[in-house]
Amino acid sequence: MNSATAKTIFQAGVEAVLPSVFMADFLEKKEDALRIGTQWLARKDVGRLVVLAMGKAASAMALEAQKILGEWVDQGLVVTKEEHALPGLAWPQLEAGHPVPNQKSFEAGLAVRNLVSSLDQRDLLLVLLSGGASALVADLPEGCSQEELQSFYQLLLASGASISEMNAVRKHFSSLKGGQLARLAAGAKIEVGVLSDVPGDDLSVIASGPFYPDSSSIAEVEQLLYRFGITEKLSPGLQSHINRLKKDPALETPKPGDPLFHQVQHHLLATNQLALKACADKALALGFEPITFHASLDGEARELGVNFLQQALSQMEAYKKQGDYSTRCFLAGGETTVTLTGTGKGGRNQELILALLVACLHNEELAKQLKSYAFAFLSGGTDGTDGPTDAAGAVLDETLLEQVGKGELNPDSFLANQDAYTFFAASGGLVKTGPTQTNVMDILLILLQHKEPVPQPGS
Numbered sequence: 001m002n003s004a005t006a007k008t009i010f011q012a013g014v015e016a017v018l019p020s021v022f023m024a025d026f027l028e029k030k031e032d033a034l035r036i037g038t039q040w041l042a043r044k045d046v047g048r049l050v051v052l053a054m055g056k057a058a059s060a061m062a063l064e065a066q067k068i069l070g071e072w073v074d075q076g077l078v079v080t081k082e083e084h085a086l087p088g089l090a091w092p093q094l095e096a097g098h099p100v101p102n103q104k105s106f107e108a109g110l111a112v113r114n115l116v117s118s119l120d121q122r123d124l125l126l127v128l129l130s131g132g133a134s135a136l137v138a139d140l141p142e143g144c145s146q147e148e149l150q151s152f153y154q155l156l157l158a159s160g161a162s163i164s165e166m167n168a169v170r171k172h173f174s175s176l177k178g179g180q181l182a183r184l185a186a187g188a189k190i191e192v193g194v195l196s197d198v199p200g201d202d203l204s205v206i207a208s209g210p211f212y213p214d215s216s217s218i219a220e221v222e223q224l225l226y227r228f229g230i231t232e233k234l235s236p237g238l239q240s241h242i243n244r245l246k247k248d249p250a251l252e253t254p255k256p257g258d259p260l261f262h263q264v265q266h267h268l269l270a271t272n273q274l275a276l277k278a279c280a281d282k283a284l285a286l287g288f289e290p291i292t293f294h295a296s297l298d299g300e301a302r303e304l305g306v307n308f309l310q311q312a313l314s315q316m317e318a319y320k321k322q323g324d325y326s327t328r329c330f331l332a333g334g335e336t337t338v339t340l341t342g343t344g345k346g347g348r349n350q351e352l353i354l355a356l357l358v359a360c361l362h363n364e365e366l367a368k369q370l371k372s373y374a375f376a377f378l379s380g381g382t383d384g385t386d387g388p389t390d391a392a393g394a395v396l397d398e399t400l401l402e403q404v405g406k407g408e409l410n411p412d413s414f415l416a417n418q419d420a421y422t423f424f425a426a427s428g429g430l431v432k433t434g435p436t437q438t439n440v441m442d443i444l445l446i447l448l449q450h451k452e453p454v455p456q457p458g459s
Helices: 003-015 019-026 058-072 103-117 146-158 163-171 218-227 236-247 272-285 301-321 348-362 364-370 398-406 411-416 420-427
Strands: 027-030 033-036 039-042 049-054 075-081 093-096 124-129 189-195 264-270 289-292 328-334 373-381 393-397 442-450
Touching (some): 003 373, 019 027, 058 124, 075 103, 146 236, 163 218, 272 289, 301 328, 301 348, 348 373, 348 393, 348 398, 373 398
Parallel strands (some): 049 124, 075 093, 189 264
Antiparallel strands (some): 033 039, 373 393, 373 442
């Protein structure tokens, strides 16, 4: 049992949700007709065919669309994360900042606004949407500076808010998010292919739902800002924007039932569940019995990893009492949160594994249980980037735990300062995949194998 096995299973999950796998099921061109999802459209019945791809997987999704649609596309625009652009695309690719918008993000926001505003009722807009677009495609509320909005995003990221809570807030400080791009499309037909990076695959949350109705309100946003201690830190410009929204209902995001969404259809193309199934299949092929937790990764990273490991160990002991000594791969997917209090470098997946490592060293009951098993634990982001780092996550196995126990590195101090990246860079536990060109949240793997000999029948 080692970290390489965990990485192999994780990689199988990532490969199952690559655009090269799912885009051919979404789009098809045949003679004079185009299939989007299950619906066929005659090309002659469509004015301009325009492609807009936004998110961490935008370039790969756009490249597959270009292969399928070819010269039928009249105009295209791709907005993706820095260093995620791909060669071979005929359409402009704009690389922008994430998770905090930069100048390129605001330029991308203007380019997207101009493209969508150029449509008329006969046009068809094909949107290829993936996570990350909330920061990659940005705009400024009236009276707010770029620096104000960037600081605001940083406060949200450090608050411990969930992705649905953060995006409810972001929608109300933008004229592009929360269904508002649909307002600009002048009644054009809009088909949105979505790669889900949020728990529950909530279409209103993914990329802040630029073409999807928003059920949240400015009143709820005020409550969220207060709960996470952000209200008193708001700049005057941002506070003035809130006051304007409260006074003028017309400035609210469009809600479910609004007629402007009659011409908009969303298609869910790939999810975390699909990636977990591929991990389970690979684990089975490698001799593990896969078990996927019903509960998803949702909450503080440093707590959830330990909780899931304790559940896995309890299940292993229960099976053992029944005479079942099978080697198992426990799987969970979702997206944890991190409340920032330290000044180190890392991401939620690295923090989860570092917290697990510290627990293995200091939790006597947990350490005692683990002595009976060969193990490997991996937590990684399917997009290949965990937080503001170049790692997808981190992995811990017996060898690394033993090295840390004997070494000079003190994992406690690194965890306290939330400096997981520096710790694992020194100890060798980082998982690096590079940009994967997909994004379906995170995957946690817990591999456990009994060390004691399996009892033979009659012994």
